[in-house]
Amino acid sequence: xxxxxxxxxxxxxxxxxxxxxxxxxxxxxxxxxxxxxxxxxxxxxxxxxxxxxxxxxxxxxxxxxxxxxxxxxxxxxxxxxxxxxxxxxxxxxxxxxxxxxxxxxxxxxxxxxxxxxxxxxxxxxxxxxxxxxxxxxxxxxxxxxxxxxxxxxxxxxxx
Amino acid sequence: xxxxxxxxxxxxxxxxxxxxxxxxxxxxxxxxxxxxxxxxxxxxxxxxxxxxxxxxxxxxxxxxxxxxxxxxxxxxxxxxxxxxxxxxxxxxxxxxxxxxxxxxxxxxxxxxxxxxxxxxxxxxxxxxxxxxxxxxxxxxxxxxxxxxxxxxxxxxxxx
Amino acid sequence: xxxxxxxxxxxxxxxxxxxxxxxxxxxxxxxxxxxxxxxxxxxxxxxxxxxxxxxxxxxxxxxxxxxxxxxxxxxxxxxxxxxxxxxxxxxxxxxxxxxxxxxxxxxxxxxxxxxxxxxxxxxxxxxxxxxxxxxxxxxxxxxxxxxxxxxxxxxxxxx
Numbered sequence: 001x002x003x004x005x006x007x008x009x010x011x012x013x014x015x016x017x018x019x020x021x022x023x024x025x026x027x028x029x030x031x032x033x034x035x036x037x038x039x040x041x042x043x044x045x046x047x048x049x050x051x052x053x054x055x056x057x058x059x060x061x062x063x064x065x066x067x068x069x070x071x072x073x074x075x076x077x078x079x080x081x082x083x084x085x086x087x088x089x090x091x092x093x094x095x096x097x098x099x100x101x102x103x104x105x106x107x108x109x110x111x112x113x114x115x116x117x118x119x120x121x122x123x124x125x126x127x128x129x130x131x132x133x134x135x136x137x138x139x140x141x142x143x144x145x146x147x148x149x150x151x152x153x154x155x156x157x158x159x
Numbered sequence: 160x161x162x163x164x165x166x167x168x169x170x171x172x173x174x175x176x177x178x179x180x181x182x183x184x185x186x187x188x189x190x191x192x193x194x195x196x197x198x199x200x201x202x203x204x205x206x207x208x209x210x211x212x213x214x215x216x217x218x219x220x221x222x223x224x225x226x227x228x229x230x231x232x233x234x235x236x237x238x239x240x241x242x243x244x245x246x247x248x249x250x251x252x253x254x255x256x257x258x259x260x261x262x263x264x265x266x267x268x269x270x271x272x273x274x275x276x277x278x279x280x281x282x283x284x285x286x287x288x289x290x291x292x293x294x295x296x297x298x299x300x301x302x303x304x305x306x307x308x309x310x311x312x313x314x315x316x317x318x
Numbered sequence: 319x320x321x322x323x324x325x326x327x328x329x330x331x332x333x334x335x336x337x338x339x340x341x342x343x344x345x346x347x348x349x350x351x352x353x354x355x356x357x358x359x360x361x362x363x364x365x366x367x368x369x370x371x372x373x374x375x376x377x378x379x380x381x382x383x384x385x386x387x388x389x390x391x392x393x394x395x396x397x398x399x400x401x402x403x404x405x406x407x408x409x410x411x412x413x414x415x416x417x418x419x420x421x422x423x424x425x426x427x428x429x430x431x432x433x434x435x436x437x438x439x440x441x442x443x444x445x446x447x448x449x450x451x452x453x454x455x456x457x458x459x460x461x462x463x464x465x466x467x468x469x470x471x472x473x474x475x476x477x
Contacts, residue, residue: 026271042294112344135360138459185430201453
């Protein structure tokens with residue numbers, strides 16, 4: 001099975017239909033692709049134009065809910081990456097880095113587990129091309145009140 | 160009009176004279192240029208050696224003031240980028256990513272609007288070469304009490 | 319003296335024996351090396367599998383202790399970098415960027431001095447190859463309760 005077919009099959013098995021990439025919430029691009037690299041802007045847990053949840057982990061947002069938020073960020077990253085290679089997954093060489101931010105109360109220290117919601121989906125869907133380096137930190141607050149934000153960097157081949 | 164002339168004209172129209180790049184406040188370089196990329200260190204809203212403002216957004220710093228801080232960070236990024244290409248803007252291919260940090264109270268969720276103060280200036284001054292990917296987050300505090308910090312990554316041609 | 323011998327001598331003079339790179343605390347890789355770049359995951363101040371300290375700077379963690387944490391993060395970055403070039407420091411061209419995160423109370427604004435604990439060690443051990451761009455910010459909390467986290471990006475030659 002080709003890489004593209006494998007990725008399509010795994011997305012389908014996860015019940016994921018990649019959305020149109022979310023419109024940036026301010027003055028920037030969803031991604032910039034140049035010199036064989038794709039910088040994906042920080043993705044929020046937006047679905048159909050709305051955040052799936054708002055609030056701080058450790059306050060109104062449970063760990064289980066935050067994990068789903070991270071997964072939604074990853075779905076949006078995959079949507080942006082797909083757009084960056086015009087739907088041709090063969091061109092995606094590797095997701096090399098994720099940067100994960102968790103909005104939490106100061107006593108919450110489980111950021112790695114939360115950001116796994118993004119890492120695990122990307123690793124599962126993209127296979128070897130999805131294993132990545134990562135930084136995960138806890139922040140005071142995120143845009144629009146999102147509990148999680150994840151950015152990504154990938155390597156691609158020229159079209 | 161050449162790219163360099165256009166950029167000079169737009170800086171002038173904005174009333175901006177690029178400063179000497181601010182001296183790093185600790186043990187690092189203002190930028191590293193290598194392999195066609197320029198990593199610009201996190202810039203604070205320094206002007207003439209002092210922060211234009213200190214404090215947290217949502218507390219003592221208004222959104223309008225924070226926007227001006229982000230703009231000042233962008234002016235400093237432009238100053239560093241100009242130094243990295245020895246003043247020859249033709250060599251700047253693209254600002255590919257901005258990372259924006261807003262020091263705020265936990266209830267503040269307007270980070271995207273604040274960091275637009277940097278994104279809009281860079282997009283306006285650099286035109287197509289200034290459209291970028293971005294991550295914007297809210298943090299507990301920033302160096303020296305700055306309300307905003309912005310780092311950048313750009314692609315350049317060899318000298 | 320070769321670059322590798324110089325680096326080995328400086329590590330030895332600092333009394334540093336590079337550890338086996340710490341195992342990631344979640345679903346990611348310690349590093350990804352591709353296209354001549356190495357993305358090093360955010361390193362915590364782990365030593366022999368445990369954090370050397372936990373807590374917030376400005377609360378239970380002193381500046382001196384946080385500096386030691388940043389230094390430990392840098393030791394772990396050096397361990398990961400060494401692994402990425404299979405121990406051959408000649409292949410390391412440059413550490414181009416560090417991203418430093420300090421978990422602190424909102425009134426703490428001395429992040430640059432803390433992250434110098436990482437920058438100074440990397441600059442000292444690697445010499446010209448260790449001078450880097452940097453972003454340092456204060457965050458609400460970090461994984462496992464660590465006071466400091468530092469990620470890195472380096473350029474290397476092919477094996």
